[in-house]
Amino acid sequence: MAEPQIPLLTPINLLTGFLGSGKTTLLARLLADPALSDAAVLINEFGEVGLDHHLVERIDDTMVLLQSGCLCCTVRGELADAIKDLHSKRERGLVPLFRRIVVESTGLADPFPVLSTIKSDPVLRHHFRPGNVITTIDAVNGLRQLGTYVESNRQAAVADRLVVTKADLALAVDVSGLVEKLRSINPDAPLLTATDPSFDLADLVDEDLSLRAAALQSTSGFYCEAPVQLATADGGVHQSAVTSFVMTVEHAVDWTAFGIWLTMLLNRHGDRVLRVKGILNIAGEERPVAIHGVQHLVHTPVHMERWPDGDRRSRIVFIVDGLDVELLKRSFTAFALDRSPVEDAAVPQRSLQERQSS
Numbered sequence: 001m002a003e004p005q006i007p008l009l010t011p012i013n014l015l016t017g018f019l020g021s022g023k024t025t026l027l028a029r030l031l032a033d034p035a036l037s038d039a040a041v042l043i044n045e046f047g048e049v050g051l052d053h054h055l056v057e058r059i060d061d062t063m064v065l066l067q068s069g070c071l072c073c074t075v076r077g078e079l080a081d082a083i084k085d086l087h088s089k090r091e092r093g094l095v096p097l098f099r100r101i102v103v104e105s106t107g108l109a110d111p112f113p114v115l116s117t118i119k120s121d122p123v124l125r126h127h128f129r130p131g132n133v134i135t136t137i138d139a140v141n142g143l144r145q146l147g148t149y150v151e152s153n154r155q156a157a158v159a160d161r162l163v164v165t166k167a168d169l170a171l172a173v174d175v176s177g178l179v180e181k182l183r184s185i186n187p188d189a190p191l192l193t194a195t196d197p198s199f200d201l202a203d204l205v206d207e208d209l210s211l212r213a214a215a216l217q218s219t220s221g222f223y224c225e226a227p228v229q230l231a232t233a234d235g236g237v238h239q240s241a242v243t244s245f246v247m248t249v250e251h252a253v254d255w256t257a258f259g260i261w262l263t264m265l266l267n268r269h270g271d272r273v274l275r276v277k278g279i280l281n282i283a284g285e286e287r288p289v290a291i292h293g294v295q296h297l298v299h300t301p302v303h304m305e306r307w308p309d310g311d312r313r314s315r316i317v318f319i320v321d322g323l324d325v326e327l328l329k330r331s332f333t334a335f336a337l338d339r340s341p342v343e344d345a346a347v348p349q350r351s352l353q354e355r356q357s358s
């Protein structure tokens with residue numbers, strides 16, 4: 001069999017989309033596809049503690065977590081350095097051979113500066129080329145996010161592939177409304193539905209955009225070769241009231257109490273809780289449980305295969321818009337979510353599934 005070749009110019013695909021819209025889920029699907037798994041992945045998260053690289057559950061040297069901060073503002077240099085480092089390691093055979101790169105941006109990233117970083121660095125230009133910008137849009141929350149957050153609009157506008165997620169959780173009429181809005185922002189990018197049985201992952205990545213860019217420029221004039229005009233200021237400021245924090249719990253968490261607390265929080269303040277996600281050490285459970293909430297929507301918790309490392313503490317990341325963080329922390333403590341010590345994990349209890357269904 002022929003030796004796998006390194007492409008002359010390795011495509012860098014950007015996976016973007018608003019908070020909780022399904023980027024990591026799509027990335028995990030991509031990496032599970034044997035035809036696409038030869039990708040190096042760079043993940044950037046908005047928050048003090050990165051969890052996505054754990055949630056993808058792949059660990060090797062081609063999975064790079066970029067420092068906390070946002071790709072479009074504070075860690076652009078780090079992105080370029082990380083890609084160069086991967087390139088150099090690939091040349092020396094120090095990492096598995098990868099034939100494409102996928103960069104997962106934070107849900108608040110403005111994609112223009114990221115694209116500009118890739119295009120303007122002379123070393124990167126020599127070995128890499130832009131692949132696709134893939135933008136996920138959540139069918140439950142997307143329409144409202146497009147109406148409220150400029151980042152969400154830019155992510156949709158610059159997409160080469162628009163991927164509507166969570167159509168399975170939304171009413172058909174809401175999906176149609178979202179599609180109509182997306183078409184008004186970005187009329188010609190192929191629009192795919194993640195839950196559609198005919199959804200073809202191979203169609204998402206690697207297209208040579210020089211062809212597409214030329215076509216777009218001549219037709220719509222929108223494709224932005226001077227993204228700096230639209231860039232967010234380097235200070236890393238997005239919406240002024242959007243803030244992120246992490247709560248770490250030293251002891252095993254009582255699932256029922258946590259569930260009640262989270263449901264009440266999102267019922268009451270879902271408009272302002274843009275994202276909550278975490279890895280929980282649940283009393284009575286061996287394996288960690290990943291939880292996800294996006295505004296008023298709580299997703300089904302998922303048992304992870306194993307703890308990603310020796311750290312067994314629960315870590316919950318919140319991204320909120322205009323919510324009193326101290327109040328939120330106090331209410332968390334008031335629910336006494338961290339009272340049962342880790343040793344309780346050995347005490348037989350009803351399984352999480354049993355507790356969820358009761």
Ligand SMILES: Nc1nc2c(ncn2[C@@H]2O[C@H](COP(=O)(O)OP(=O)(O)OP(=O)(O)O)[C@@H](O)[C@H]2O)c(=O)[nH]1
Nearest residue numbers: 018019020021022023024025107165166194292299
């Ligand atoms: N039912 C359903 N759930 C989905 C779909 N796509 C994603 N989810 C769920 O949505 C939640 C958030 O998904 P993620 O993939 O973590 O979203 P993300 O965009 O990576 O989130 P951030 O990186 O925090 O912005 C998880 O619970 C996923 O399982 C979908 O098409 N259908």
